[in-house]
Amino acid sequence: MFIPESDHVTSPLEKTSGHGRTRRMAAAVCRFCGRLRYELAPAAVSFGMTCMGWLHHAVGVDPAAYAGYGLGVAATAGLTWGGLKFKSGIATSLGIASTATLINAGLGAVTGPSVPSLITGGVVTIASYAVYVPWLVKTRHDRFNLQIKAAKTAPLPDGMGVNVGVPGVTGDTEEETALRRALVALGVPAVDVSRIVFTDTGWYALVTLPPGKNTSAQAVIAKRQQLQANLDLPGRLRLTEGAQANQLLVRMQTTDPLAGPGIPWPGVRISSIEEPIPIGIYPDGIEILIDIVDGHVLIAGGTNKGKSGAVNVLAANLVACGDVFLAGIDMKPGALELGPWEPNMVALADDADTARQLLVWLKSEMTRRGKYLATLRGPNGERVKKWTREHGKYIVLIIDELAELLRQAPDVASELMTLMQVSRAMGIRIIAATQSPSEQAFGGKGTDTRQQFGVRIGLPVNEPTPINMIMGTGAYGQGWRLDELDLPGKCMVSSERYFEPNEGRCYWITEHQILETSLEHASPEDDAVEDVRPHPEPDPEPDPPTSPGGGGPGGGRPVLRAVPTFPDGSRIPENRQPLWEALEKAGPEGLTKPEAVSRGICNHHTSIGPWLSQWVAAGWVKEDGKRNRAVVYVHTASRHTTAPEASVIDEESTACTSL
Known part of the structure; x- marks a missing residue:
């Protein structure tokens, strides 16, 4: 029988000598034969x-x-x-x-x-x-x-037990009897109920159900509330699929060691990103550990369910790590959530334009790091394919409210997907938090980023629908019941470290602790420049490339310039920028297709025809008569919104310009 690790209780009998073990084995054999x-x-x-x-x-x-x-x-x-x-x-x-x-x-x-x-x-x-x-x-x-x-028409008589030798639908304990009768009343009588195991927080048992679609474990899980009403026992009922299709693990939690206003954050516990970050505890007192180096992190849950607390606990530990550059995107105007950490960040975006800029810069930094790794060789001459702190600092991007970012700037989904798929090898990690888990929040069908999150922190949700979206396909039936988490900050973590659903609770970090930690670990301006190459430097051929124009972790905080965007805020593709800029520069005189060809903007006028037609349909450009029998196109849109991109800065500059 499966025994949850966190519920195991060692009895005094288990600490005795060989005679005690023999007695326990004999008792177990007798119970097995009895069943x-x-x-x-x-x-x-x-x-x-x-x-x-x-x-x-x-x-x-x-x-x-x-x-x-x-x-x-x-x-x-x-x-x-x-x-x-x-x-x-x-x-x-x-x-x-x-x-x-x-x-x-x-x-x-x-x-x-x-x-x-x-x-x-x-x-x-x-x-x-x-x-x-x-x-x-x-x-x-x-x-x-x-x-x-009988259960549907009247109370069960004593002479109708599943076990011939036991009168009625009864078991060895009051809880087993109640469970058997509750299942019968539900229309799914148990074939077998393992001996009830009592723990410090309640009890659990493994139930074998009759074969059939309507009597499967999933069918019973879907009727959890009705089953709990039939049980009429104190506590919170939890149901999980067993090892076999017709097995059901029934847990009843009678006491909650995680209850209360919150579990105080004990303070910074790590000094390197390569160490696991403690974010909370399980009922048995064991800490919940998050391995940022193992992959990107998703934090998802309902409104006011503890998402901000989990984000701030991770940020508070990361700012204390000497091998991390921290960046942030906070879609609340004014960066209300991540604003206190701005002194610890190389960049902080608080709207769609600056968020677009930051992602463009990260993409260029990823490219630069990849080219740098390509020049390195291991001790046996093999290529170096993974970034470590020996090559320079990691970069961690925290995105608060991922759904809002993709709603306001849907064109950044491709950059985000590229970063999530490729950037791990270059030492870049993403922590994304959202309180609106949906297909759109993860980029839609064509750019679904959910599979890229190696660590998932699920917080309470109001209904079962988002559970499979947050924790993975089939998670609801496997026991990842985020809808049963009854307090803000309670969570379930899925990662390479944690495979089974287990309820825990995140630490609660106060505003005073956030401010104090941020000030303590704020980076001085003159420390912002740092070479990404290891010391002593390797001697590869050719020299390790630097970031295009410098900037960022390889040359200080990124200095930013505008990236052209259309009036609707979407980024202008590079191949269309020359034509768009030429129309802007032409002003009221406008531009014709032959003139665009003569100025070298395009090779043939047919290549820009579809673009001009789209812009005319959108109202950004209008047709204003003809010149030399060619249609004149005039730019009509007001000065468009711009999005930033990493700029070229002096590599010797140590200036730090924030977003």
Whole structure:
């Protein structure tokens, strides 16, 4: 039976010597045989009769005993014949079983422990199961149907138990009895219920359900609220699919060690990004650890459910790491969430334009780092394919409210997808938080970024719908029940470290702690420039390339300039920028297609025709008569919004310009 690690409780008996272990093993065997007493009955009878025959052989068999065995076989054979003649199934089955049993015992008495006796015992056991199993299945099926009918019409009478030896639908404990009766009332009677295991926080049991689509574990999980009402026991019911399709793990939490106003943040606990970051605790006191180096991080949950706390705990630990450059995108106007960390960041964006700029700069930094890694070789001459702190600082981008970013700037989805797919090898990590988990929040069908998040922190949600979107396909049925997390800050973490759903709670960091940590670890302006190359420097050929124009972690904080955008805020593709700028420069005089060709803007006027048609349809450009029989196109849009991009700066400059 699966035992949740966090619920394990060591009893005093488990600490005793070998004698105590022997007693526990014997008790476990007895409980196992008790639960399967009906299934083991034919084998037990056959084995018992074989042993009786061997014992008779050991004490000696006289002629009278031989005669007794012969008369017994004759009598049972006669019973079998009579049952067949008068078409009595019970008499026939009883006669066949008795004949086989007596032959087994008689042969054991004649030969003793021998190969013929063992073969006979095995054949008798197999034959008995061939008859017994169909009868047992039919009997239990009929009993289940009777229980369901009785539960729907009136209280269950005491004489209708699943276990023949136990009156009523009862178990070894009050909780097991309540669970059996609740399942019967739900229309899904249990085939078997493992012994209830009690822990410091409640109890749990593994239930085997009848085969069938309507009696599967998923079907019962979908009726969790009705099952809890049927149980009528104190606590919160949790249901999870077991190892097999018809197994259900039932947990009842009667006490919550994570309850309360919040778990205080203990302060900075790491000094390097390559160390796991503690963000909270599990009920048993073990800390929840997040490995940023292993992959990008997704933090998702409902409104006011603790998302900001988790983001700030991660940021507070990261600003204390000497091998990290921190950047941020906060889509709340004024960067209300990440604003306190601005002194610790190389860049902070608070709207769609500056967010677009920051992603463009990160993409160029990713390219620069990739070219730099290509020049490096390992100790055996192999290529270096993974960034470590030996090559320079990592970069961590924190995005607060990913859904809002992609709503305001849908054109950045491609840059974001590229960063998430490629940037890990270049030492760039993304922490994305959203309170609106949806397909649009992850870039849509064509650019879905969900699979790129190696670490997922799920916070409480108001309904089950977003759970599979946050934690992965099928997560709801596997026990990732974020809709059952009842307090802000409670969470479930999925990563390479954590595979099973386990409820924990994030630390609560106060505004005072945020301000204090930010001021303590704020980077002086003169420390902003740092070479990404290791020291002592390698001696590759050619020299390691630098960032185009410098800027960023390789040459100070990024100095930013505008990137042209269309009036709707979308970025102008590079191949269309010359034509757009020419139309702006032409002013009221406008521009014709032949003039665009003569100025080298395009090779042939047909290549720019579709672009001009789109801009005319959008109202950004208008047709204003003709010049030399060619249509004149005039730029009509007002001065457009611009988005920033990494600029060319003096590599020796140490100026730090914030967003």
